[in-house]
Amino acid sequence: MDQDTETNARTGLFSFYKSSYKVECKTPHCLLVTCRGSLPHVTNDLLSELPSLCLELDTCDFLYFNSNSKLKGSQVLKEFGSGIQEYCQLQPHPLYLSFISQQELEKVTYSAKRQQLKCYQRGSCITFSESEYLDLVHTADCHMAECPCVTSYDDCSSDSSRTIRDYSEQSTVLQSNFIKQWRFVSSFHFHDRNNVHDSSHHSSFDHSIAIGVVQGGMDIEQRKQHAKTISQLTGIGGFYIDALQSRIKLVEQQRLAHISISQLPTSSPRVMNGSTSLEQVIGLVACGIDCFISSYPYTLSIHGYALDLPHKNNLWNIQYRKDKNPLSLHCSCPVCRQYSRAYLNHLLNVHEMLAMTLLMVHNTTQYMEFFHQLQRAIETKTFLSFQKQFLANRRVNYS
Amino acid sequence: MPVGTQASVKGLTSEQLDEINCPIVLGNTFHLALRPGEETLDQLGGIQKFMSWPRSVLTDSGGFQMVSLLELSKLTEEGVWFQSPMDGKDMLLSPERSIAIQNKIGADIIMALDDVVSSTTTGPRVEEATYRTIRWLDRCWNAHGRKHDQALFGIVQGGLESKLRDVCLEELVKRDLPGYAIGGLAGGEDKKLFWKMVNQCTDKLPKNKPRYCMGVGYPVDLIVCVAIGVDMFDCVYPARTARFGTALTWDGTIKIKSSSMIRDYGPLDRQCCCKVCQQYSRSFLHNNFGRDETATVHLLTYHNIAHISQLMKQLRESIIEGVFPDVVRSLILQHFQKESIPEWICDALAAVQIPLKPS
Numbered sequence: 184m185d186q187d188t189e190t191n192a193r194t195g196l197f198s199f200y201k202s203s204y205k206v207e208c209k210t211p212h213c214l215l216v217t218c219r220g221s222l223p224h225v226t227n228d229l230l231s232e233l234p235s236l237c238l239e240l241d242t243c244d245f246l247y248f249n250s251n252s253k254l255k256g257s258q259v260l261k262e263f264g265s266g267i268q269e270y271c272q273l274q275p276h277p278l279y280l281s282f283i284s285q286q287e288l289e290k291v292t293y294s295a296k297r298q299q300l301k302c303y304q305r306g307s308c309i310t311f312s313e314s315e316y317l318d319l320v321h322t323a324d325c326h327m328a329e330c331p332c333v334t335s336y337d338d339c340s341s342d343s344s345r346t347i348r349d350y351s352e353q354s355t356v357l358q359s360n361f362i363k364q365w366r367f368v369s370s371f372h373f374h375d376r377n378n379v380h381d382s383s384h385h386s387s388f389d390h391s392i393a394i395g396v397v398q399g400g401m402d403i404e405q406r407k408q409h410a411k412t413i414s415q416l417t418g419i420g421g422f423y424i425d426a427l428q429s430r431i432k433l434v435e436q437q438r439l440a441h442i443s444i445s446q447l448p449t450s451s452p453r454v455m456n457g458s459t460s461l462e463q464v465i466g467l468v469a470c471g472i473d474c475f476i477s478s479y480p481y482t483l484s485i486h487g488y489a490l491d492l493p494h495k496n497n498l499w500n501i502q503y504r505k506d507k508n509p510l511s512l513h514c515s516c517p518v519c520r521q522y523s524r525a526y527l528n529h530l531l532n533v534h535e536m537l538a539m540t541l542l543m544v545h546n547t548t549q550y551m552e553f554f555h556q557l558q559r560a561i562e563t564k565t566f567l568s569f570q571k572q573f574l575a576n577r578r579v580n581y582s
Numbered sequence: 583m584p585v586g587t588q589a590s591v592k593g594l595t596s597e598q599l600d601e602i603n604c605p606i607v608l609g610n611t612f613h614l615a616l617r618p619g620e621e622t623l624d625q626l627g628g629i630q631k632f633m634s635w636p637r638s639v640l641t642d643s644g645g646f647q648m649v650s651l652l653e654l655s656k657l658t659e660e661g662v663w664f665q666s667p668m669d670g671k672d673m674l675l676s677p678e679r680s681i682a683i684q685n686k687i688g689a690d691i692i693m694a695l696d697d698v699v700s701s702t703t704t705g706p707r708v709e710e711a712t713y714r715t716i717r718w719l720d721r722c723w724n725a726h727g728r729k730h731d732q733a734l735f736g737i738v739q740g741g742l743e744s745k746l747r748d749v750c751l752e753e754l755v756k757r758d759l760p761g762y763a764i765g766g767l768a769g770g771e772d773k774k775l776f777w778k779m780v781n782q783c784t785d786k787l788p789k790n791k792p793r794y795c796m797g798v799g800y801p802v803d804l805i806v807c808v809a810i811g812v813d814m815f816d817c818v819y820p821a822r823t824a825r826f827g828t829a830l831t832w833d834g835t836i837k838i839k840s841s842s843m844i845r846d847y848g849p850l851d852r853q854c855c856c857k858v859c860q861q862y863s864r865s866f867l868h869n870n871f872g873r874d875e876t877a878t879v880h881l882l883t884y885h886n887i888a889h890i891s892q893l894m895k896q897l898r899e900s901i902i903e904g905v906f907p908d909v910v911r912s913l914i915l916q917h918f919q920k921e922s923i924p925e926w927i928c929d930a931l932a933a934v935q936i937p938l939k940p941s
């Protein structure tokens with residue numbers, strides 16, 4: 184791990200070992216949001232030039248595989264005989280199973296009496312027990328998985344400190360129970376593996392990381408307290424800082440990140456949502472965040488934007504109608520090697536599906552390049568000037 | 583030929599099409615002339631360069647879309663008058679105009695503008711259309727400015743009237759064109775009449791020129807038409823049906839949305855050697871398929887076009903190896919495992935000495 188001297192930015196290396204192969208990812212890094220097991224509009228073969236891409240999976244996409252809620256995803260995966268990476272054909276990308284950081288999650292509640300969790304997402308509600316979630320985590324066999332917890336995104340500003348304390352405490356209990364169970368399963372498999380001495384034996388959890396969830400609303404004291412409590416749970420390997428996603432201002436997010444991080448061990452990765460903008464990511468990297476769950480390339484693509492770092496161009500614009508240039512002159516992605524802005528402008532105009540696919544591949548590549556730039560800046564101790572320059576360049580674009 | 587109406591084949595990249603061994607893609611002149619416009623395509627170096635497609639492209643004449651999409655189109659000897667969907671102005675698609683546009687779009691094969699009538703039309707209108715198609719072909723040929731690098735195909739019309747087909751065939755063959763299309767069919771007519779018309783055309787068309795049967799179709803139709811002597815087809819079917827979650831297999835079609843797919847961990851088709859079948863399970867495709875997300879549509883499209891491509895490859899190879907009749911027979915029998923073989927297929931194949939039932 185390399186720590187910047189002027190800011191709290193840092194760069195590190197994630198090494199994932201899964202059944203005999205290893206994938207390494209440098210941080211700061213992104214965890215790109217998927218939809219039911221694929222990057223939206225993109226088939227996995229188009230990502231072959233991005234081997235260190237990390238992908239986020241939504242728990243609700245996989246808890247149940249049919250509408251009448253009888254067939255569990257974990258059962259399908261058991262029958263399939265391998266983890267979710269193989270099921271979705273997402274090799275070699277490291278996978279992160281989201282619980283509280285799921286897309287468009289409205290709230291999660293827990294009933295201790297019924298031992299039931301309820302996830303409200305996109306207007307529907309999924310009910311399941313703690314052990315069902317554990318089962319999914321177990322069978323999905325992702326590289327990282329969030330501990331279960333509760334929250335409400337309904338109207339965060341009006342949450343009283345009492346409400347915050349209640350759900351923070353409930354979250355602590357859920358996470359603590361979960362990690363005990365996980366460790367039990369984990370150590371069991373570890374033991375099993377040592378006895379068998381079979382390198383082909385696929386053992387779950389051998390190197391999965393449990394991600395603890397740090398909450399506490401906007402309340403400084405509660406946030407500090409919760410971060411401290413969660414960091415003291417044995418078996419947590421990383422932290423997701425739940426900062427109510429994009430509903431609060433960037434400075435506020437940075438403040439919450441600072442407070443939470445002050446209580447967390449330096450050696451563990453810290454995850455936050457970074458879907459809003461590149462400015463948001465830079466600002467949070469400066470606070471010491473390592474990984475960003477993000478749908479930014481998707482949001483750009485559906486609005487017809489192509490990144491051309493540090494700028495973005497809207498290809499709907501008539502000025503690109505006859506533009507023979509690639510989407511970005513400095514991009515080496517398969518889309519930029521072959522297609523022109525004029526072609527993308529045409530595909531958007533006639534509403535062809537290929538527009539989204541090509542924009543996604545390009546924007547994902549550029550987004551990864553943005554993270555490489557962050558890594559290099561931190562490594563060469565030039566992060567602060569990089570940040571200033573980047574923000575200045577972006578402002579020029581908008582004026 | 584998969585159909586790439588607007589210079590893209592439903593979500594597939596040109597690299598993916600290349601992987602599937604697609605030799606040629608069809609583009610629609612009518613759509614391309616509206617957007618991005620033939621001038622733009624010309625300035626950008628032609629359609630292949632525009633869509634980054636290293637292989638061939640065929641463009642149709644635009645006549646079919648004109649008549650089928652625009653209710654207000656008006657037919658005269660000069661051409662088809664229509665209101666521009668972009669600005670409402672009256673415009674004329676004449677044979678000269680169609681060829682000028684196609685010259686600019688720059689496909690390898692271009693089609694003559696024909697007077698299109700529905701295959702179920704009868705009476706004097708069919709006769710008029712047949713003779714006009716011949717007159718228009720001559721105007722197309724005279725207007726064709728890129729004879730050296732664009733092959734102009736004429737279209738055999740004549741509806742379901744065998745005499746008119748003969749007249750048209752005779753006139754077209756006289757003109758010794760680079761290739762011939764069989765038009766005015768595949769529009770809902772009785773299949774018994776359909777195959778007889780195709781057969782009549784393939785009998786009379788020169789053996790050393792490619793024959794393209796327009797608007798066909800389903801995998802079994804392709805097999806039968808190949809058997810009666812057709813060389814090329816355009817298919818919207820594989821990509822269109824993929825969008826609704828249907829996969830083509832050697833045993834017929836399957837619906838990926840069906841609940842029987844949830845716990846089916848096998849590939850779409852065990853006999854298929856495409857990348858999708860090497861990797862993905864039906865279960866995953868079922869779970870991934872849905873409203874807001876198109877990755878599985880792309881995978882199904884990829885597989886379906888690969889399926890047709892493998893079918894045509896198998897037919898080509900069986901002809902070279904001299905086992906074509908056996909292959910046709912076994913393909914048809916495999917396709918109709920659960921239902922009886924339609925009579926027209928038996929008749930058509932019997933006409934080319936491929937009896938399906940042992941006599």
Ligand SMILES: [Zn+2]
Nearest residue numbers: 514516519545
């Ligand atoms: Zn690019």
Ligand SMILES: [Zn+2]
Nearest residue numbers: 854856859885
């Ligand atoms: Zn296949």
